[in-house]
Amino acid sequence: MITLACQEGKRNWRACHHLRPLFCSEISSVFHFRFVVIPTYGIVAFGDIRVMEAEVAQRIKVSARFDTKKIVKSSLGFLSVSQKFKEQGRLLMSMLTQLPNRTSSHHKPVVLEVSCSHNKFPASVLESGGFPATLDEALILKNKSQEIEPYLNGCCIFLVGMMGSGKTTVGRILSDILGYSFFDSDVLVEQAVGGISVAEIFKLYGENFFRENESEVLRKLSSMQQLVVSTGGGAVIRPINWKYMRKGISIWLDVPLETLARRIAAVGTVTRPLLHSNSGDGYSKTFMRLFTLFQERSGAYANANARVSLEYIAAKLGYIDVDNLTPAVIATEALEQIESFLKEDGIAI
Numbered sequence: 216m217i218t219l220a221c222q223e224g225k226r227n228w229r230a231c232h233h234l235r236p237l238f239c240s241e242i243s244s245v246f247h248f249r250f251v252v253i254p255t256y257g258i259v260a261f262g263d264i265r266v267m268e269a270e271v272a273q274r275i276k277v278s279a280r281f282d283t284k285k286i287v288k289s290s291l292g293f294l295s296v297s298q299k300f301k302e303q304g305r306l307l308m309s310m311l312t313q314l315p316n317r318t319s320s321h322h323k324p325v326v327l328e329v330s331c332s333h334n335k336f337p338a339s340v341l342e343s344g345g346f347p348a349t350l351d352e353a354l355i356l357k358n359k360s361q362e363i364e365p366y367l368n369g370c371c372i373f374l375v376g377m378m379g380s381g382k383t384t385v386g387r388i389l390s391d392i393l394g395y396s397f398f399d400s401d402v403l404v405e406q407a408v409g410g411i412s413v414a415e416i417f418k419l420y421g422e423n424f425f426r427e428n429e430s431e432v433l434r435k436l437s438s439m440q441q442l443v444v445s446t447g448g449g450a451v452i453r454p455i456n457w458k459y460m461r462k463g464i465s466i467w468l469d470v471p472l473e474t475l476a477r478r479i480a481a482v483g484t485v486t487r488p489l490l491h492s493n494s495g496d497g498y499s500k501t502f503m504r505l506f507t508l509f510q511e512r513s514g515a516y517a518n519a520n521a522r523v524s525l526e527y528i529a530a531k532l533g534y535i536d537v538d539n540l541t542p543a544v545i546a547t548e549a550l551e552q553i554e555s556f557l558k559e560d561g562i563a564i
């Protein structure tokens with residue numbers, strides 16, 4: 216996500232955005248960028264994201280300039296760039312958006328969320344865009360992050376948890392609010408192996424090869440500062456990875472298996488090779504497989520410095536169902552758990 220600055224009294228909003236290093240390898244194909252622009256104070260969106268998109272897409276005009284060739288703009292706010300290009304680092308994109316009068320009169324920052332799809336990139340990257348939060352949620356999140364940020368001392372945050380537990384979704388929120396960089400270790404492994412998906416890596420080279428690369432990625436990340444890292448669900452099983460993650464603060468996103476199975480069944484298992492199955496109902500098969508994996512891994516997840524339990528948050532807030540917990544609320548609890556950990560660790564707050 217990026218925040219655009221409002222030009223006082225004008226309807227034009229400008230931003231130069233460096234896409235996150237999602238596209239570091241050579242790419243030659245068609246991209247679709249999906250824009251969602253929402254007036255806000257921080258990282259906040261309102262309502263259902265699909266509703267917002269449909270609503271905004273009709274109002275927003277997006278133009279983009281790339282170094283090269285051809286841009287096709289569709290009336291629905293999708294921008295297709297059909298060209299062959301090679302980027303060593305990042306794709307630089309500048310955008311001019313025009314917002315309706317109603318919005319510009321508020322002089323608020325605007326969040327422009329960019330999600331990208333591309334046939335070479337796994338859905339795990341795509342599934343986890345920002346999520347709606349209420350303004351109150353965003354303010355609480357912001358205040359909490361400002362409270363603890365100085366005590367973090369630049370320390371990296373490693374999110375661990377089962378597949379689908381929201382490491383990527385919550386991780387992006389945390390990185391935005393703390394001003395840290397975000398990395399998804401699966402994406403880094405994919406890049407290290409030449410741009411093929413996790414599913415293909417498992418198929419072509421096997422799980423061990425994937426795990427070796429995953430450890431190498433975590434080793435490199437652990438030498439850095441101010442990162443939020445979404446680790447793969449199985450990273451916790453290798454003791455060497457804990458050696459790396461101990462250089463930062465590890466947080467376990469503990470989500471009931473039923474919720475995980477529902478989330479994953481909704482998006483399919485194509486990007487999660489350990490859940491591939493040839494037959495049967497998506498939810499039940501996924502649940503059984505998650506159940507087995509969790510039996511093997513629960514002890515390892517408990518090594519994390521802090522635990523964010525969705526059941527605990529729901530009980531605290533008086534919700535019956537954990538499915539009502541937004542990623543912003545979960546991110547707030549993560550910050551609270553980090554605060555408790557720092558206190559226990561003798562770092563006064």
Ligand SMILES: Nc1ncnc2c1ncn2[C@@H]1O[C@H](COP(=O)(O)OP(=O)(O)O)[C@@H](O)[C@H]1O
Nearest residue numbers: 342343378379380381382383384478540541542
């Ligand atoms: N709090 C939440 N409520 C509802 N859906 C969520 C929540 N957090 C994540 N999701 C959805 O669950 C799926 C998996 O989330 P993701 O962040 O990719 O998990 P992980 O990185 O742990 O595999 C995605 O489709 C995401 O949109």
Ligand SMILES: O=C(O)C1=C[C@@H](OP(=O)(O)O)[C@@H](O)[C@H](O)C1
Nearest residue numbers: 377378379401447448449487488
């Ligand atoms: O649980 C696991 O062993 C795995 C989880 C995946 O990451 P996510 O947890 O991000 O889905 C990915 O690393 C790989 O498919 C293996």
